[in-house]
Amino acid sequence: MYSRLFRNFLPRYFHNKTRLPELDFTKPISDRLRKISLKEQTYTNNNDQQSLLKISLHGQCLFGLYPIELALKRKQRQFYQLFLSNTSNDNRQIIQNIQHLAEQLSIPIKYTNTNTLDRLSFDRPHQGVCLDCSPLPIQDIQQIEIERNSNKIFLDLCLVKIHDPMNLGGIIRTAHFFGIDRIILTHGTCQPSPVASKASSGALELMSIYACNDLNTYLNLLHKQKTIAIICATHHGNIPLRTLRLDDIKRQFSTSNLQRIVVLIGNEHEGISKEITQMCHYNICIQPNIESEISSLNASVACGLFLYHISAQMNT
Template sequence: MNLRLLTGVRACVRKLSYTRDVILRLGIHETPRWRSYHSSVTLLCSREDGSGRGERWWRGTPDSTEHSSMETKPTRGQYRSDSRKATQRPFSKRGSPGKPAHSGNRLASYSRIPSDLQRLSQDDFPETQQRLEVLFGVAPCLLALTQGRRKVHRLFVRETSAPQRATVQQVCEEAQRQRVRIQPVSKKELDKLCGGRVHQGLCLEASPLEYLREEDTAGAHGDSAEAPLWLVLDGVQDPMNLGAILRSAYFLGADRVISSIHNSCPLTPVVSKASSGVMEVMGVYGYDSLADMLKVKVRQGWQVVGTVGVAEVDTDVPVLRCSDFQLTKPTLLLIGGEGDGLSLELRRLCQALLTILPSRELHPAVESLNVSVATGILLHTLLSSRRPAHQ
């Protein structure tokens, strides 16, 4: 008799547990009475036993007076079909995973695990704190390995039966010297790693590069002349243009490259590839406000020179041909981004504006040079007029 009574109590508790799940699915909030009820359900009869009995019929809630405003109630047939769906095979004929029965119990079961065990399980699988990116190409990979500005994790090399090119072997030898893991992969995998770009058979997984701050090199200007030239980029967003500008600035001898942080291209692997690896050698300084930085340098005796296209006219600031300008004092050369050019705020801080005149009459649809090409011409012209400090 007692056994039969205990069996009936357990069946009723299972039905009440199922009713609570239905109420929660319909968006009704728990009450204190519900919470005490659920605690007794958890202690008396956990649905982890997989019996599945007593879950097909609608019954009243433990607090039916509080939820009497509920307009719609599921029908008996509806929950018959839901129970049948829950007991289907894990995968249907189409191969899509089925929804397991009692999926909500996993979170409830996890919450009953002691907190010290929860922390232990989380500590056993720590998340990687450092973000990684994939460089591609011989020059970026080699210079990233040799310059030591990145934390290198892994080198991916294309599998081939033929002997590797000398440049690829050089990168692999450098990776071996630094005890970097070398992983042979197929060309298809390399294409996926670099997004289908030209990788030359090499990809390197490493930490990213960020813009340098003024405090990073306080007291170490690195200026090579009495009249240093700093290149200031305002809103250059194309990574190919930024990479080409860095390559020209490094080759032609610009003393520093500065960029705005918020509306400019970040230092990505595409920029490194477009610069032929120069980004790994030459640090780029970033500022939250270029205008504030320019005002400080003007008070220190620097001159600010902007650039404009041929058709642009500014009556307030003199416009000069770049070939007529002489670099005789510390100078900040401002380059505007694609399309919009220099912002009005920065243009007002310029003491002169330089332009490159064309050697022919241009078609009306052709407005100006590419920003990276124009920057190369301006740098060459200005730096050619500068005398070294020892002369």
């Protein structure tokens, strides 16, 4: 009886199955940085005017040498202030390039210590430089007129519910490497954050990024064009990737002249829904070794194989 009464007073914890949350990349994420921040609330160093508690960012904080250098060159963002390490002697040439670009764009430069840069970069490798800037501009893909060029076939990459910003960055780096024309982010895909830009080695700064909030409607729009092939990468596909030939796709669109190919890549956990796969012209799979006990690849790796196979056959 007593044990039953005692149990009634114990706190109860309930686990609710929810969707993945939007990640907050504006606050320190490591225990080490949390401890440092707590200490700084009771101790103030008058010589350190760049304490995190005294820094107010106007936008988001981009970090890493290549993302920042490419962002400054591409000028897709608005720039507010540049933070540089006052102790690092590594990578001097690229840091000098970044300084020169910042001066050309009249961006205020602030020199600070490594701890502050660690906080600004969420305790991720910043390589001695952080940039306060606006988010990348993202347009609605359904508001963009479809470009036509009889001498070239364009290749788009549509990402369906890619949750991990590291995966997103790796995919975008691969997409830029293989000459993808546009990146389309569907509803449920993580935002192109500074973490994704760093994981892409700065390739995110070079790409045209678009949002698609209603994939069904967009695919119906593509079908009406009759010049666009839609390829779905799924482990349930009925066509092995190694047998996919661009010439066969061209023949299918011979009466309307193939202008563009859109490749859909989903995440490893959910893949792409049956409703979406039924709207695609081709459902392609990467077949594993017959003895493999793993049925699917990491989304970034699978994307690399698909884009290499298709882009190698295009415009040659």
